[in-house]
Amino acid sequence: TSVRMAPPLPLLILLVIHSESYGWDVSYRHSHICALKGSTVTMSCTFRYPTGNQIITAFWTKTQVKEKHEEFPDLSEDSEYSQRLQYLGDKQQNCTIRLSHVTQKDERMYYCRFTTNVPDEKWIGTPGVTLTVTDLQVEAPERVTEGQNVRLICKSSCTLTERATFIWYRNSQPLTERRDGNNQLLLQSVRREDAGRYSCALHGHIYTSPDVQLNVRYPPVNPVIFISPSGEIVEGDSVTLSCSSNSYPPAEISWFKGGTYLNYGQTYSISKISSDYSGEYKCRSRNEHGEKYSAAVTLNVMYPPRNVSVSINGSVEGDSVTLSCSSNSYPPAEISWFKGGTYLNYGQTYSISKISSDYSGEYKCRSRNEHGEKYSAAVTLNVMCELIMVQ
Numbered sequence: 001t002s003v004r005m006a007p008p009l010p011l012l013i014l015l016v017i018h019s020e021s022y023g024w025d026v027s028y029r030h031s032h033i034c035a036l037k038g039s040t041v042t043m044s045c046t047f048r049y050p051t052g053n054q055i056i057t058a059f060w061t062k063t064q065v066k067e068k069h070e071e072f073p074d075l076s077e078d079s080e081y082s083q084r085l086q087y088l089g090d091k092q093q094n095c096t097i098r099l100s101h102v103t104q105k106d107e108r109m110y111y112c113r114f115t116t117n118v119p120d121e122k123w124i125g126t127p128g129v130t131l132t133v134t135d136l137q138v139e140a141p142e143r144v145t146e147g148q149n150v151r152l153i154c155k156s157s158c159t160l161t162e163r164a165t166f167i168w169y170r171n172s173q174p175l176t177e178r179r180d181g182n183n184q185l186l187l188q189s190v191r192r193e194d195a196g197r198y199s200c201a202l203h204g205h206i207y208t209s210p211d212v213q214l215n216v217r218y219p220p221v222n223p224v225i226f227i228s229p230s231g232e233i234v235e236g237d238s239v240t241l242s243c244s245s246n247s248y249p250p251a252e253i254s255w256f257k258g259g260t261y262l263n264y265g266q267t268y269s270i271s272k273i274s275s276d277y278s279g280e281y282k283c284r285s286r287n288e289h290g291e292k293y294s295a296a297v298t299l300n301v302m303y304p305p306r307n308v309s310v311s312i313n314g315s316v317e318g319d320s321v322t323l324s325c326s327s328n329s330y331p332p333a334e335i336s337w338f339k340g341g342t343y344l345n346y347g348q349t350y351s352i353s354k355i356s357s358d359y360s361g362e363y364k365c366r367s368r369n370e371h372g373e374k375y376s377a378a379v380t381l382n383v384m385c386e387l388i389m390v391q
């Protein structure tokens with residue numbers, strides 16, 4: 001029997017060795033806390049000590065190192081913490097504290113320390129509570145094309161201890177789109193209108209992640225040409241055509257007159273425009289997802305009459321003759337007829353049906369529009385013996 005009794009002995013010795021710490025304990029509800037930047041953290045904690053001892057001090061400290069014979073530094077006396085720290089416990093067995101406005105600088109381990117009325121009967125709860133402070137980052141796919149399903153993730157560098165509800169923003173406006181998983185936003189069959197600056201936050205927290213730009217790629221839509229200056233264009237003006245078209249990525253613009261390629265670039269500029277530039281213009285907007293042509297716009301360059309000349313229309317037959325005035329202008333000119341210096345008539349042609357020597361003389365036409373006027377060279381009619389000579 002004595003042999004059987006032997007084993008309990010080492011156990012007894014162990015109990016004796018550990019009796020020093022028997023009844024002493026600090027326990028933390030969470031040994032690791034991940035908190036959102038700017039938030040308030042509660043470190044829940046209780047402590048035990050042998051009955052008979054009286055607590056003199058109970059506080060938190062951020063270091064396990066102390067000067068000899070000196071006490072650990074009290075966090076509530078640390079200027080970095082004093083304004084933000086609140087002791088919620090009772091300093092008898094509850095050592096819960098609250099720390100507000102946490103930042104990355106607060107990342108470390110924290111310990112509860114208490115001392116009693118018995119010299120050298122003190123305790124520090126190690127390991128303590130590790131605090132990690134995280135921010136939020138929106139993670140979005142790099143390349144998004146219209147129609148795809150897009151998943152945005154609100155990332156934190158550690159798992160937040162609190163049960164967190166995420167809020168999403170586009171261009172600072174809260175979103176109601178479908179959530180997929182707690183920290184994900186699912187944009188189904190993404191549209192170009194979904195492009196924008198996205199950010200995320202946690203419900204009940206002021207901190208918001210930095211914005212992330214989401215671009216949605218799509219082919220050009222409805223290019224439109226704008227003419228500057230608007231209104232009528234007079235020869236010599238400087239005119240700029242610009243082509244505007246929505247697309248992502250931005251389109252490359254090409255210019256056409258009639259069917260002929262002119263140039264590329266957002267704008268097509270003409271300095272000192274002439275009538276040669278009158279015509280129909282189009283722009284083409286193209287990116288890697290497609291291309292589209294604008295409707296044609298017509299440039300009508302206004303200019304005063306020129307190349308004014310008189311000709312005999314048809315032939316000089318019998319006793320009648322018709323003079324015809326031709327000229328170039330825009331808008332079309334009004335034609336007037338003169339014999340010598342005397343106004344005769346207006347109209348494109350001037351006809352004499354019963355010719356006589358009275359009609360001999362110098363004839364000319366005047367072409368006039370709102371931009372100017374010009375006379376033709378004179379044409380001389382010589383009527384002799386009822387025979388018309390044109391010079």
Ligand SMILES: *[C@@H]1O[C@H](CO)[C@@H](O)[C@H](O)[C@H]1NC(C)=O
Pocket residue numbers: 046088089090094095096
């Ligand atoms: C400790 O105190 C806090 C704040 O008063 C309280 O919320 C918590 O429940 C207490 N913990 C225990 C274990 O009594």
Ligand SMILES: *[C@@H]1O[C@H](CO)[C@@H](O)[C@H](O)[C@H]1NC(C)=O
Pocket residue numbers: 306307328
């Ligand atoms: C008009 O006259 C100009 C010279 O002044 C000439 O260069 C041009 O070819 C003429 N245009 C026509 C249509 O005859």
Ligand SMILES: *[C@@H]1O[C@H](CO)[C@@H](O)[C@H](O)[C@H]1NC(C)=O
Pocket residue numbers: 313314322324348349
């Ligand atoms: C030429 O004259 C005839 C009548 O004589 C007229 O019908 C025709 O329109 C004229 N042509 C031009 C170009 O003026």
